[in-house]
Amino acid sequence: MISYRLSILACAILILVSCKKDDPVKIDVGHSYFPVEIGSWIIYDVDSTVWNDFDVPSVVTNYQYQIKEVIESAFIDDEGREALRWERYKRDTVTDPWVIKDVWIANKTVSTAEKVEENERFIKLIFPVRLAKIWDGNAANTMDEWDYQYTEVDAPKTIGGLSFDSTLTVAQQDFNTWVTYDFFEEYYAKNVGMVYKKGLHWEKGDANLNWDVDYKAGYEYTMTINSYSNQ
Numbered sequence: 001m002i003s004y005r006l007s008i009l010a011c012a013i014l015i016l017v018s019c020k021k022d023d024p025v026k027i028d029v030g031h032s033y034f035p036v037e038i039g040s041w042i043i044y045d046v047d048s049t050v051w052n053d054f055d056v057p058s059v060v061t062n063y064q065y066q067i068k069e070v071i072e073s074a075f076i077d078d079e080g081r082e083a084l085r086w087e088r089y090k091r092d093t094v095t096d097p098w099v100i101k102d103v104w105i106a107n108k109t110v111s112t113a114e115k116v117e118e119n120e121r122f123i124k125l126i127f128p129v130r131l132a133k134i135w136d137g138n139a140a141n142t143m144d145e146w147d148y149q150y151t152e153v154d155a156p157k158t159i160g161g162l163s164f165d166s167t168l169t170v171a172q173q174d175f176n177t178w179v180t181y182d183f184f185e186e187y188y189a190k191n192v193g194m195v196y197k198k199g200l201h202w203e204k205g206d207a208n209l210n211w212d213v214d215y216k217a218g219y220e221y222t223m224t225i226n227s228y229s230n231q
Contacts, residue, residue, distance in 0.1 A: 030129030030153075033168055033188040034113035036084055036106070037231045041070040042193060044223040045160065051202070053217035065092045067101070067223065083107050086115070114140060125188070129153055129168060137172055146184075148172050157187065159196050160224045164189035178207040181218075195225040 048063040068089040077083040084106040089098035105116040113125040121140040126133065129150060137148040152169035159167075172184040180203050187196040200220035202211060209215055 027128070029127045030125070030168070031108070031127060032190045033129060033193070034108055034125055035191055035193055035230055036071060036074075036108050038071055038073060038084075040193075040228070040230045041068060042195075042228040043068045043226045044197075045226045046221060046223050048219065048221040050219045051216050053203075053205075053215065058216055065090060066094070066226065068098055071106075077105070077107070081107055081109070123148070124186070124194075125170065146173050157189070157195075159187065159189075160226055162195075162225060162227075164192065164195065166190040167195065179204055181211060191230055192225075192228055194223075197223040 044067045046063070046065050046067055048065075050061045050063070052059040052061070068091075070087045070089070072085045072087045074082055074084055086104040086106050088101045088104060090101040091098050102118070104118075107114045111127050112123050113127075114121055114123050116122075120143065123135060123137050123140055126135045131150055131153045134147050134149045137146045138144065149171045150168055151171045152167070154166045154168065157164050157167040167187050167189045170186045170188070172186065173182045175182045180201070182201050184199045185197070186194055189195045198221070200218065202216050202218035202220075204211070204216040206215070
């Protein structure tokens, strides 16, 4: 009987010890929505429309091309942070050679994912990712405040013919003054990065005109993922 009780006690102690050694539950804060593997790339199909109101009705010009973004290397920036060299290439058709267009910089920290685009720093994502969370995407630059918001999180989506199990939507701007209209949003997929972007800026001289008429100036564009490699 004593031996049996000792065996039971030993088992109980082992169970308690094993429980204490278990790893704590890991909380997914969303870092995988902004992967930073060197050598990874994404090709986007870009559709762009420009309205020129110097003529009436406006002259409308459409453009189609591809952009390839490559995380080329990592380095330490002026603030002592690890940064990424984000090379961007352009071609007009799939048979044309890639030509480097510009170089952006990105930083990923515990709490933010930031990009320097055309010398302006934007806070693209904040962590942890939570539905309805709001932050100023322009807090790191001198531009007017834009309240970014997560409007969809961990949602399956098919974009550019590719299926993704988990995506999030960042609503960046939706502002209408009746003479100007700005709308910007981005989609991100886990372990891929940005998979879709839409942006538009319209202006018109008469607030009584509808936006669907041709008497306006501005631009509208979309970037839709075509293919990718996350190494």
